[in-house]
Amino acid sequence: MSEKELPKTAYILLWFPKSSETFIFSEVKNLLSYGLPVSVYTLYGRWKKDLSREMLSYHGKIVRLGVWWTGILPFFVLYWLLRSPVKTGRLAGLILCRRWKGLEKTAENLWACLCGFYLAYRFEKEKVQHIHAPWASGCATAAWLIFRLTDIPFSFTIRAWDIHPPDSLIHEKTRDACFVRSNTRYNIGFLHSLTSCSPKKLHLVYNGLSMAAEKKNPVLMEAPYRLLAVGRLVEKKGYEYLLQAAALLKEQGIDFSLKIVGDGPCRGKLTRLHRSLQLESHVTFCGFQPYEKMPDYYRNADIFVMPCVIHSSGDRDGIPNALMEALVHAVPIISTPVSGIPELIEDGVTGRMVPERDPFALADAIVMYTGDRQKALKMAEHGHKRVLEMFDTERNHKKVLALLTA
Numbered sequence: 001m002s003e004k005e006l007p008k009t010a011y012i013l014l015w016f017p018k019s020s021e022t023f024i025f026s027e028v029k030n031l032l033s034y035g036l037p038v039s040v041y042t043l044y045g046r047w048k049k050d051l052s053r054e055m056l057s058y059h060g061k062i063v064r065l066g067v068w069w070t071g072i073l074p075f076f077v078l079y080w081l082l083r084s085p086v087k088t089g090r091l092a093g094l095i096l097c098r099r100w101k102g103l104e105k106t107a108e109n110l111w112a113c114l115c116g117f118y119l120a121y122r123f124e125k126e127k128v129q130h131i132h133a134p135w136a137s138g139c140a141t142a143a144w145l146i147f148r149l150t151d152i153p154f155s156f157t158i159r160a161w162d163i164h165p166p167d168s169l170i171h172e173k174t175r176d177a178c179f180v181r182s183n184t185r186y187n188i189g190f191l192h193s194l195t196s197c198s199p200k201k202l203h204l205v206y207n208g209l210s211m212a213a214e215k216k217n218p219v220l221m222e223a224p225y226r227l228l229a230v231g232r233l234v235e236k237k238g239y240e241y242l243l244q245a246a247a248l249l250k251e252q253g254i255d256f257s258l259k260i261v262g263d264g265p266c267r268g269k270l271t272r273l274h275r276s277l278q279l280e281s282h283v284t285f286c287g288f289q290p291y292e293k294m295p296d297y298y299r300n301a302d303i304f305v306m307p308c309v310i311h312s313s314g315d316r317d318g319i320p321n322a323l324m325e326a327l328v329h330a331v332p333i334i335s336t337p338v339s340g341i342p343e344l345i346e347d348g349v350t351g352r353m354v355p356e357r358d359p360f361a362l363a364d365a366i367v368m369y370t371g372d373r374q375k376a377l378k379m380a381e382h383g384h385k386r387v388l389e390m391f392d393t394e395r396n397h398k399k400v401l402a403l404l405t406a
Contacts, residue, residue: 006405007129009038012119012139014108015047016040016062017055020232022210022291023321024134025055030208030397032060036404039063039128043115043138052291063122065115076118080149091148095141098168102313105137105167112138116145124150130178130404131155136170137162144173155403157181158191160318160339164310171195179403183207184318184340205400208393209328210321213295216330219380221302221373223255227366228301228331230294230322233264236315238307238336240273244359245307247277249366256282256366258305261297263288298329303369303376306335309356319344327351327387332376334365344390350383 009031017025031038038060045066065073080088095113100106123131123146131146131154133139140156147154155178163170174180174195181203182188188202220226227246231237239260246258260270260283267285274283289297298304304326310316319340326333327344333351335341347353352368354361369376 006036008127009036009130009132009404010119010123010128011038011040012131012133012142013040013042014044014135014139016042017051017058018047019050019052019055019291022052023207025058026208026210026393027134027397027400028060029058030393031401031404034398034401036401039126041065041119043112043142050288050290065118069115069118073114073118076121077114079121080117084149087149091145095145095169100168101165105162108138109141109167109169112142113145116142117149120146120149120152123152128152132404133157135159135162136173136180137167140173140177141167141169144169144176147176153178155179155181157183158187159183160187160316163187163191163194164316164339165314166191166194174201177201179203179406181205181400181403185343186340187318203399203403205403206319206391206396207321207324208396209324209387209391210393211291211294211325211328213298213328213330215299216384217299217301217380219302219330219332219373219377221370221376223370225254225256225366225370226300226302227256227258227305228261228297228303228326229258229305229307230261230297230326231306231320232262233260233266233270235266236309236311236317237262238309238356239266239270241309241357241359241362242305242307243270243273243277243279243283245305245362245366246279246283248359248363250279250282252363252367254367254370258283259286259297259301260284261286261289261294294325295329298326298331301326301331303366304331304333305362305366306333306341307354307356307362308336308338308341310338317341324387324391327380327383330380330384332369332380333383334362334369344386345383349379350386351379 131143133143133156136158143154336356345351352365
């Protein structure tokens with residue numbers, strides 16, 4: 001298929017590029033390299049913090065909205081009211097009368113709708129042929145609104161954060177989309193049970209790996225054992241149970257160090273627990289680290305621990321990128337059977353799986369690894385092979401290209 005035949009495609013995102021969304025950045029970059037004319041439209045302004053060198057050097061087309069558009073966007077609502085008063089009025093009423101899940105998602109979706117009126121006008125002028133939203137919440141809401149106004153076809157990707165719990169328009173968005181892509185099999189089952197949409201509309205395409213390993217981790221597995229956890233400091237990561245497990249290891253006289261890489265709203269709570277458990281000599285909070293430095297952390301770890309839990313709100317991880325990155329470096333894994341994680345981590349084969357919210361099971365799994373290096377290496381090698389197969393960047397991004405150009 002030549003570049004002239006490929007549809008002019010708009011990606012709608014909240015931010016782009018964003019330091020924590022390397023998987024989306026690499027997807028867009030690779031689609032461009034395959035010849036797909038992709039332009040990115042962000043509902044928010046520029047993300048400036050902790051961008052990698054590659055992100056800073058991106059030269060593709062990006063159109064950014066943001067708070068400074070607040071005074072301009074209502075004019076485009078008026079434009080559509082004058083052009084299609086009944087349709088626009090019904091859409092506005094439908095959106096305003098919905099009860100969204102939580103303050104953050106309410107604000108995101110209402111802003112997305114406001115931006116959608118402008119983008120509908122712009123996409124018609126620019127002759128956009130397809131719209132894709134890499135997130136199912138606000139980004140997909142904007143894409144759906146544009147479709148309803150202009151009939152430009154759209155699609156979206158479902159990820160764990162924005163469908164657990166699902167937003168109030170998920171039925172309409174799923175019904176009207178050309179296709180829905182999921183980055184885990186678990187989410188496909190969840191969305192199908194929720195919306196009863198045709199299975200033919202739902203497509204499993206895993207993310208592509210955004211981090212390559214120059215060499216595997218040697219996994220010394222010698223005292224002091226080097227434990228590593230990577231991810232935002234939020235409830236669903238289950239770090240409080242990891243700290244409790246660390247306290248149990250200390251009580252057992254296990255010589256270890258634990259590095260927790262990441263930052264987030266639970267930093268204060270976790271550091272207080274850290275002090276109360278007297279773990280200062282064993283546990284280090286490393287804060288957010290630049291993407292370029294992360295391979296060093298993976299190469300210098302004996303065990304990677306990802307103790308994910310399902311939050312009381314329903315929020316949960318899908319298949320965390322950090323889990324994939326650790327396996328790329330062949331680090332032995334301990335995680336929990338939350339959401340899509342069992343698709344990658346098979347207990348006793350590609351890693352150890354323990355029940356969520358169970359510090360005793362976490363500690364036991366760590367001790368098992370420290371006592372049997374060969375078994376740990378074998379599981380890490382199987383996990384390494386599986387992650388390279390499941391998340392092959394070239395194959396998975398070409399699957400996305402095939403969906404967008406079908």
